[in-house]
Amino acid sequence: MANYFKAAVKPQTSNQRLTVNVDKLDMNGVGVARWQNKPVFIAGALPHEVVEVKIIEQKNKYARAKLISINNPSDSRVTPQCLHFGVCGGCDLQMLDIEAQLDFKQNKISELFSRCFSDHNIVKKVGQKDLPWQATVESSPWHYRRKARIGVQFDKNSQATIGFRQKSTNQLAAIKSCPVLVEPLNAIFPLLKKLLAQLTVKSAIGHIEVIQADLIDTTSENNSQKENQVVLVIRQLRAMNETDIGLWQSYAQEHDWHVIIDEGDKQQPLNSHKEGSPSVLSYELADNSKIYFSSSDFIQINHKVNNAMISQALAWLNVLPSDNVLDLFCGLGNFSLALAKQAKHVVGVEGVQVMVDKATHNAQINGFDNCQFYHSDLNSQWLLESWASGHVFDKVLLDPARAGAEEAVNQIAKLKIPSVLYVSCDPATLARDSAILVSQGYNLEKISLLDMFSQTKHVETMVLFTQ
Incomplete structure (x- = not known):
């Protein structure tokens, strides 16, 4: 042809x-x-x-x-707090007051549920008033984000632009401050701009990850610990010379930063000349358990909402000392440890072996011996795997990525697990998967917004299904 x-x-x-x-x-x-x-x-x-x-x-x-x-103008219109709003692609809704933002997100979810339930020929109409909405889980709408990736671009004169992507483009918006970042990170942009201008090796930085976390510094003599430490991870495209190392060390000391150099195949703290001695990052859960993670790991960026979300999950599931609980897409064990504190036994499953290893370590270091973690592709047929066929589960919690859990919910329905708690970061795939569960005989008991990402269009949702 x-x-x-x-x-x-x-x-x-x-x-x-x-x-x-x-x-x-x-x-x-x-x-x-x-x-x-x-x-x-x-x-x-x-x-x-x-x-x-x-x-x-x-x-x-x-x-x-x-x-x-x-x-x-609308009665719901407010003045955006960020001077970069409209140029920076990070926020979508700063011109809308917070109550109207929550209404918008709730309406979006309701509309998606209505469409998906109709597609599955589920007779009951699902609209905003029909869904069993519960109170929204909220934090402050400002200064909530504890982790972000700051882009760095250099022009032909090796002058750096530092910030976030502009809307609908790969170009960076030059950012001076970001009011959704937690306070120690909000004001870091001018400092980084000044520092990068003094570097002798130009155009050698790909991006800078900024994180607020608790830190155990394994490079110090006594493994010193700091809470709410500012951690910078510098993606270095070419090796630093001694002059630039000294510059970073000077800024780190002056501003109390902990700097990690990421060379792609290895990471090490700036003040360490020994490979294999990384610093340990962690955050604390509401029950005082600690989740240990590395800078490249996914964590929930809103610490307060994360803790409230975990507490609500335990309450909605009504976890009992006799319960066997399945935690799918368990990650580092963010939910698993809290479940293990109340349940008889917890099985956590994750599709990345490194995360399984880290979840296992987190359970061990926090003293939980009633939870085990397994590696499995949850988008495949897993019913015959030993961790699934060897247990009878009373409850299941799943927290998938944006792609959702279509294959997993079909198999959950076959297992007939009585209570299913679904935590979602994408309302479209949540609506699709919810329709599958309801069509298989589950009742949608409760639903609530988790306002993890204020000022943006993104929404986290929790839904409880029962048989």
């Missing part, structure tokens, strides 16, 4: 100005109006506002417009 070249069709633009009424927010928190019988998407516009816009892109089924002015 002959192949014919087809030129790419560029989006049409008109630069036409018009005044429109905003009807709603889409799933990404973008305002939606109507023009020429098609939706117009307007970033920064809110429902019930009359706005002046300029059309910047036209397609057959929709258009995009730039917000020029607001003639009739």
Whole structure:
């Protein structure tokens, strides 16, 4: 068969100005109006506002417009606290007051549930009023984020831009402060900018990970421990010379940073000349258990919401001393240790062997001998694996990544585990998987928002299913 070249069709633009009424927010928190019988998407516009816009892109089924002015502002509109809002791609909703943000997220989840339940021919209508919503788990909407990756880009003159990606581009926004980061991290950008300008080896840094964590410094004589330590992980593309090492050490001492150099194949603290002597990072759970992790591991970025989420999970599941509990996608053991403190036995399962090893270590170092961890591909058929077939589980908790747990929930339904607690970071896959469970005979007992990511469109959700 002959192949014919087809030129790419560029989006049409008109630069036409018009005044429109905003009807709603889409799933990404973008305002939606109507023009020429098609939706117009307007970033920064809110429902019930009359706005002046300029059309910047036209397609057959929709258009995009730039917000020029607001003639009739919404009662829910507030002044963004961040001076970079609208340029930085990190936050979506700073112009919306916090209660309206939560309403938006709840409406989004309800709409997705309604669609998925309809697709599965589940008769009961699921709308916002029909879902059994419980109180939202919240923290302060500002200064909550304890881990972030700061991008570093160099121009042709080796001058560095430090910050986060701009919206819809790979270019960085030059950030001076970030009010969603915890206080020690919020003000670090000018310091890093000044430091990078003095480096003698230019364009040698890929990114800088910043973390607030408890630290055991294994390079010190007495393994000194510090709480809420500022940890910087420098992704170094080329080796540092002695001058730059001294510069980093000077800043680290002055500002009480703990600096780790990441050379790709190895990591070591800045003040260590010995390989294999990494510092130990940890965070504390509400029951005083400690989760130990490395800088590259996934952790929940909102410490307060994480602890409240774990407490709510235990309460909703009503974990009893006689219970055998299955913890799927268990990671480092964030839920597993709390479950083990109340249950008879816990089986944690994770798809990455390194995480299984770390979860096992976390259980051991905290003194839990009633939980075991296994490596398994949870997106495959696992019912016949020894950890699944060798136990009768009373309860299951699952906390998958954004892709959800479609295969896992199908097998949970076959096991007929009486109580299922699903913690989700993606409402679309949560709605899909929830419809599967309900179609297999489970009842949706409770649902709540976990406001892990204030000021953004992202939402964490907890749902309890029972038979």
